[in-house]
Every structure is written in C-alpha cells, then in structure tokens.
Amino acid sequence: MRNKIPQYPMLNQKLIQEIGIKENLLDITYETDDLKQSEQIAVSDSRLILLGEYEYWDPHKTVVTIERCITITNPQKLYGETGIIPDGAEVGIASEFLSSSSQQRYIFKNVTFLPQSQTGPLVIKQRLVLNKNTYRGIGEIVDFVYIARKTCQYRGRKANTNGAVLGYLCNPIKIAFDGVGSLFPALLADFGPNGPLWEMRFNSSDPSTDPFSDDYICILLNISHRRYKDLKITDFSRSNAFRNEVFSSWISLAYFIIYSEYREVFEDISTGNTEEFGKNSIAQWLYYFKTTFLVDLSKPEKWTASINTAVHKLLV
C-alpha cells in the first residue's frame, strides 16, 4: 500500500462497508505442456495463495490463471454527499498485479462507470494469467478506485483529476511463487497491552501431512504490546537481536511440540526419514530447517543455541 497524506476524501472503512464488497471463490488453473488442473479456493484471512502447495506447480513450467469475481453492491454510494467522487465524474476500478521481487507491475483489469449508468450492483470479473518462468517471490493483486474522467463543473474538495487514486477496495491478495518455505507463518493479533507479546498457534493433528501455513502453525504477534514495534515483520533487512530471539524461541517451541506430542515424526525429522512427509508439510519444513541450518536436535537443551544461530543467519 502507499503511504500518503490525503489531500482529498479517500475510501475509508465506513464507505467500504456502505458500498458493500463481496468476493467469490477464486478459480485457479494450472497448465503445463502435459496437463491442465483447476482448483477452486476460498481466500483465507491471510489472503495468501501458496502456489507451492500444489504438486503440479513448477515456476519454470506452469502457467497459472487466476479468475476472481468481485461484486460491489452499492457502487452509487461512491458519489453523493458522503461519497468521494464528484457527481458527473467517471469512476474507475482497476486491478493491478504487483511484485517487487519480480520487478514487475501491471494493470490487468479496468472498469469505469458513471453514476447514471450504474443503477444496480457492479460485478467485476477478473482474469489474471501468470506466465511461466516470469515471476518469483511474492506478488499481490490489489484493486483501487480512481477518477477515470473528471467533471468540468466541480470546484469542491473531492479529487477531480484524471488518474487520482482514491484508495483500495480490499486487502491485497498475495501470491507466493516460491514455495511455502519462503514464508514465515506469522499473523497479527490483539491480546491487549498487557497480553503476551507472542503466542504459538498449533492446530495440526498430523504434522507430517498438514501444511506449514498459518492455518496449522503460526506465531501470533500482539500488535498492542509495547515491544511489537521491535518485531515489525516487514523490516527483515536490519539485524534485530530481540526479534531473532523471539522467532528462534518460536521455532524451538515448534520442535518441542513435535518432540513431546509426535515422537515418531520427531525421530523421522532427526534421522532424515522423510518419505512419509507431505510436500510443504510442517514436518518437511522442520526437516528442511534442520538440514539447511544445521540444527542440533540431539538434546533439547542444544536446540535453542543452534536455532538462535540459524535464525540470526536467516533474518539478517
């Protein structure tokens, strides 16, 4: 998202509720030279699509098509006294694909309308084709509202410049191109200022098959805690001993849960017997982490030190 000082009324939560936005399930089609496979998925709270969860995903071979439908129930409310568009101006809603890790951004869908021409709900059908061998890291789909054609008569304080961006309709949908291992399952939570800084969430009944994603395992970071600012997960570029300590404690705890509750899985991680591990499963991630960063699992007391060293290496 952009940081900006609003010079004119922008979309806010209240207006977004008034105009009413519904998102349908996403249709994702994976296509290679040999096969075509479709999935229908609901976007979870994290609004993250992990392409690596699908066995037929290969960034070098697979073309992914994402189809999505957004319905705006009362688009007319963008106009009028409480709206953000001057009467007579044409409004546009554009969908953009952004990826700083792939150094690419482009608009793939754009609809415009005038208040008099849009009496009922507005249905926007999107189709985003992501070609093979083109993207890496993380991409995002964002939908923003802008002035498509200004009105000549207006002299008020609402934006009235062609191309003026008025805000985003929903939180971005993120697409991870490079497997689940590249993402740390962290979610923000509000436990209040006196609550813990972080908590472990572990919902897995079978860590050898359940995916390493925030539905099954994650660290919840308390945004109301006074030290939360020191954990900002968007700021991994700088060294931060406190943050490293928190994340290494969390990973140590993950190993401890597996050790105490799923001893067989733990033994398999320790010995490298990974045949039964599902692709991108919790167990596979812990095994990957152990082997990549040489975590010493021989004794529980040795975990913390070796994991701390590993996290420091990973996050700096």
Place this chain on the structure above:
Amino acid sequence: MNEMNFGKKLLSKDESQRLFEQFSENGNNLYKGEDPILRKELFLPLSQEVERSKLLGSKKEKYKSDIFVGMKLYELLSPLHLSMRIAASDDFWRYLSIKVLPDLVYARWDGLKKDRFWEKPNRIWLRVIWWYVHLAWQNDAGVTMDCLNDSCFSTDTVAQLVERSGRHGYRIDLYRCMMLKAKENQLNQEEFRAMMTLNTIRIVNIEPRFFNGGVSGYVDNLIETIKNNVVE
C-alpha cells in the same frame, strides 16, 4: 547466446560473501575456471570495453563506457534468453559477478568493492547496467543507444532509475517514456533529476496510466511543470 539453464546459475548472499572474502586484494586469479561456457560467451565482448574504460577518467566517460557494456550485456543476455524470473533474481547477478566475471567487475571498479559484487542488490554492477538498459529500452538497440547517449543522462541517472524500484517493482512503461521524452525535450541533467523527484511526489496520488493522455501525457505534464517551474 545459446539456450542455457540460467535457473541453476544462482549464488546466495552467504555463499557470495564467503567466496568474496577469499578473493585476493590485488585482483589476481579472481576467476577460478567456473562455468567456462558462459564465461566464453560474455568475457571477451565485455572485457574490451571495460579495458578501454580503465583509461578513461571523467564520470561522463565512465558513464559512456557503462552504457556500452550494458548494451552488450543486454544483447548477450536479452530477455529472449534470460527470463524475467532470473533477471529479477539477485542470486543470478551474484553468480555472474563472483563466479563468471569477477575480474571484469574488479577492473571496472578498480578494486574489490563488495557492493558492486554481491552485497547490495541495487548496486551490483552487472545487475545495475542490465536493468538500466532494460528500463530505457525503446524496442530497438540503435534507438535505445541513441537515447542513453543523450547528454542529459549520467551515472547519476543510473542510480536514479535502477535504485528507485519502489516497494512494488519498476513501472517499466513509465521509465521508458521518461527516458525518451527527456531526450526529445532536451532536458539537462538537473531537469531530469527534478522530473524524477516530481514524479516521486505525484505518483503517490496519481496513476500515470489513467492521467490525461496516459503515461505519455503524464510525462509531458511533468516536463511542462519542470520547464515552466510550476508546481500545481
């Protein structure tokens, strides 16, 4: 350039650091014989220009040399052969700098400058000059070279363009248009810098593709504002 599997030609930051620390300060034997096929394709055409640039003194001359090397590199590793997925990978540029062409980077920067080899992605020299040409590309090598050779561009422009990737990736169509129109409108270096600064401010609120006249109209408006010294 023959079809090559660039997807495997990657070097992590840690590994780059480790290998870089083994380089001798005097620049002897930096190339250890790795990937001779790729080296053969790249080294000779690029080294002639780098050798020439060592004799040059001024920043302007260094810039001219950089764009010649950049154009040659872009020709050899054109997007026809090098996928955008790889071109956007810092690890690929580290591989090229540390394993394939370390002596070339050393010669251009007259020493072991870790920023230019591996440390800061936006300063890795081979990555910077490739992306600089890509961001200025006008669909034709001759037109692009003509554009980059304009007097309004300098080593400062390289930094202005490549290091301003923004949080969401390059606006390639906008940058290409700015470069072309800067030349057409005969901006000087100061005016070009002012245009980039004004764009940084405006783009927070305006989407250039939906401005009057699209990206082209947006850039015309930036230039008009700069030329008239008028800020709306």
